[in-house]
Amino acid sequence: MKHGLKWETLLRSKLFWAVVAELLILLVGFIIRPDFLNIQIRTLEDGTRVLFGTPIDILNRSSEITIIAMGMTLVLALGGTDISVGALVAVSGAIALKFLRWDVLVYTTPGDYTVMPFAYALLVPLAVCTLMGLFNGTLVARLKIQPIIATLILMVGGRGIAQIVTNGKQFTTQYTPFKFIGNGSILGIPLPIIITLVVVVAMLVFVRRTSYGMFVEAVGINPNASRVSGLRSGVIIMIAYIITGLLSGISGLIYSSRIISNDSNNAGLGYEMDAILAVVLGGTSMTGGKFTLMGTVVGSIIIRTITTLVFYFGIVSEAIMAFKALIIAGVIVLQSEPVRRAIARRRERRQMNLGGELHA
C-alpha cells in the first residue's frame, strides 16, 4: 500500500515527467546517432585535459538559462514574471567589456592586457544588474505595477543602456582571465557548468535551509492569508527580483566571455522566454505557488537538449524554431494535469485489480 502510494505521487509529479521527457529526447538522439551520448577526455593544445561530448556540451550551453531560471522560478512562484532578464544579460556584458576596453588597455605580460583591477569588470556589472533587479522589485512590490509591465521597462530600456555604455560599439577582448569564465575548465569540467552548480546549490540552500522558500510559496498561494499571518510580502517579492537581476548579471558575464565580446542587440535575446519555459517545464506553475528548483534545472536542460538534437538532425536552421516548439508541445502535453492523472489512475486501477486477485 505504502509502496503504491509512493509510485502514485511520483506519477503525478511534474518533475518526474520532466525527467522522463529528457530521457526520451536523449534516447531519440542516441538512436539517430549512437555517439550522441559519448563523453571523451581530450587534450587541448596547451596540454589541459577537458571532458568532451554532446552531454557535456548540453550542460555547458544550458548554463546561462539555468542560472537565470533559478531566479525566475521564485518570481513565477510569487505569481509574477520578469521579462527584463535578457536585456540585463546585454547590460552585464556591455559593462564588463567597457572595463576591459581594448583601446585603453595597458600592456602587461604578452597576451594579457589590463587597465583596472579585473574585479571591476566582474563586480560592477553584477552590482548594476542587482540594482536593476531592485528597480523591478520596487515597481512590483511597492508600486504594485503588474510585473509584466514593470519589467517591460528594463526589457526595452536595458538594451538602450547597454548601447549607451559602449557608445553603440562592439568591443572584443583577449584578456585571459575573462576568457576563462566562459571557455575555461577546472579538472576537465567547463567553468560555466561549475558556476551553474555553485549557483544552484547556493539557491537550494538559501531557499530550503531558510524559510524563504516557504514564504515565497505562502505569498504565491494566498497573499491575504500570508499578510494576516505576519509575512511581509513586499520584502519577499523584492528579494526574488533582486536575485533574478543578480543572476542575469552572472549569466551575462558567461555569455560575453564565451563570445569574448559585448553584443547589445543579440546578447541574451529571447532568454526571458527560455527561462520562463524552463521553469514551467520543470513543473512550477505560472500562476504561482509551489515551486521546484531542481525541476527548473531539468527544464533548462530539456530546452538545450532539444536545440542540440535539432542540430544533429541536420534540420535547416529556418525550421529549428518550429521543430523546437513541436517537441516542447509534446513535453507539456505529457506533463499536463489530465494526462498525468490518467496515467496515475490507470496504474492505480491495475494495482487494485492485482490486489483483488491476491485476495481471491
Add this chain to the structure above:
Amino acid sequence: MNGVILDMKGIDMAFPGVKALDGVDFSLRAGEVHALLGENGAGKSTLIKCLTGVHRMDKGTILLDGKKIQPSSPQDAQHLGISTVYQEINLCPNLTVAENIFIGRQPMKGGQIDWKTINRRSQELMRLMGVNIDVTLPLTTFSIAIQQMASIARAVDINARVLILDEPTSSLDEHEVARLFEVMRDLKAKGMGIVFITHFLNQVFEIADRITVLRNGRLVGEYMADKINKLELVTYMIGKDINIIYDLKKAPQEEGAQVVLEASNLGISGKVEDISLHVREGELVGFAGLLGSGRTETAEMLFGVLKPQKGSITMNGEKLSASSPLDSIRRKMAFCPEDRKRDGIVADLSIRENIALACQALRGFMHPMKPQEQQELADRFIKLLSIQTPNAEKKVGELSGGNQQKVILARWMATQPDLLILDEPTRGIDVGAKAEIQRLMLEMCKDGMGIIFISSELDEIIRCANRIIVMRDLEKAGELDGEDCQQADILAIIANEEKEEAMT
C-alpha cells in the same frame, strides 16, 4: 417508492489514503426538499460532487428517472437536469446579472446574441425570485443575497429536475433566508426535487421534508423531518451525546485582572465610526451585532490589517503605531479572520507549514525553525486540537472546514499570544467542532489569555462571554455583563435604535 427521481445506491469514493464515501445510498423524490446533513468531512460535499460529475465515484449507481447515469462533468450533469448552487458564488462579478444567468447558453437570433430576450427573461426570473432589480447592471452592484438569487435563477432556468443547494444561506440574513425559502417552496410545488445542505438545524426543520444524515463517509439513516427532534438529529450527526456543548462553563473572571488591550476612539469613516474597548487578562469579550455592523472592521483595525484613521491602540501598555499584522504579532496579538479561505489558510501548503507560518514570520526567514522543531510543533497541535488527518504533511486545502479552522487556531496558539481575536471561528463548521473550539477558547481564557470573540450566533456568545459588546450601525451600541445576559437583551440593543437615541 413513488415519485423517486434520483436514486443513488452504494456509492464508494476514495481519495488517496482516505475513504470519503462508503456504500452511501441517497434518494430524492419529486416535490420534496431533502436535507443532507452531517459534520464537516462526513462526505456531503463528496457525495454531491459525485452526483455532479466533479469527482468520479469508484463504485455504485446513480439512477435519474430510473435511467442509469454517470455525469462526467458539471456541464454534463446540468444537461441531465441536475443543477447546483454552491456556497461560494460561482458567477462572474464583472458581467451583468442577465449575462450571468444566460452565460454559455445565450439565445441567438440571426447569428447574433439576442440581448433583448436575455434581459427580459432574466428580469422575469429574478422577479419570480421576488427580486426586482435592473438586470443589466454588473453583478457586483448587488448584495451577496441577490447574487445568490441570480445563481439560483440560473439553475432554475436550465429547467432542472434536481436542484442542489450547498449551504446557500450561510451569507444571508434572516429576511433573505425567508425569501429563499419562499422560492424553494415554489419550486417544490412545481415538482422539482431539492437537495438542501446546511449547518443551520432550525432551517432544516423549517423547510425540509426528509433528512439524510451522513457520518464519516457512511449513511447513518434517512428520517422524516416531522418525526425527529433536534437533539436526536444532532446525536446522529456527531455520533455522541450533544450534552458536551451544554457542559461548557465560562472561565471565571478574576477581579482586577490587568488590562491587556485598550483601544480608544478608533475609526475609519464609512467602516467604523468610533469605538473604544478594553480586554483584560483571562477575559472573554463577545462581539455581537448584525453582519456589516462594523464587527469585522473593528477586529481588523485592532490587528493592523486595516489602518485606523483616528484613535489609539495600547497592547500590554505599549502603544501600537505601525498598523501592520507583523507588528501586532510581535506585541503578542493573534487574529483568526472571518473568511477562512481568503485570509486564513494557505491551501497548498501542508498542515505543518500552515501551523508554523506565524511563528516563522515572527522570527524572520533567516532564522528558520528546524524541520524537526516544525514537526514537533505540528504534531503537538494536531493532538491537542484533535485535528483529523493521517499526518502533518497533508495539504490544508484537503481538510474539512472545521479542521482547517483548527489549523489556523493552532497557528496562533503556537505564537503564545496574550490576546486572541476570533472572527466567526465557528461559522460553517459542524456541531462537534464548534463545541471543541468553544471549549478551547474557554481553556485559553483560564490560562490568562484575553479573547475577543465575534459571532453571529447569540447563544454561542452568551454561553462563553464574560462581557458582551453589541455593535450597531458601525458603532458600539451597548455593553452587557455576560453573567446574566439573555438573548433578548442583546436583540433589544440591536433593534432599539430610536429608543437608545432618544435616551442619550
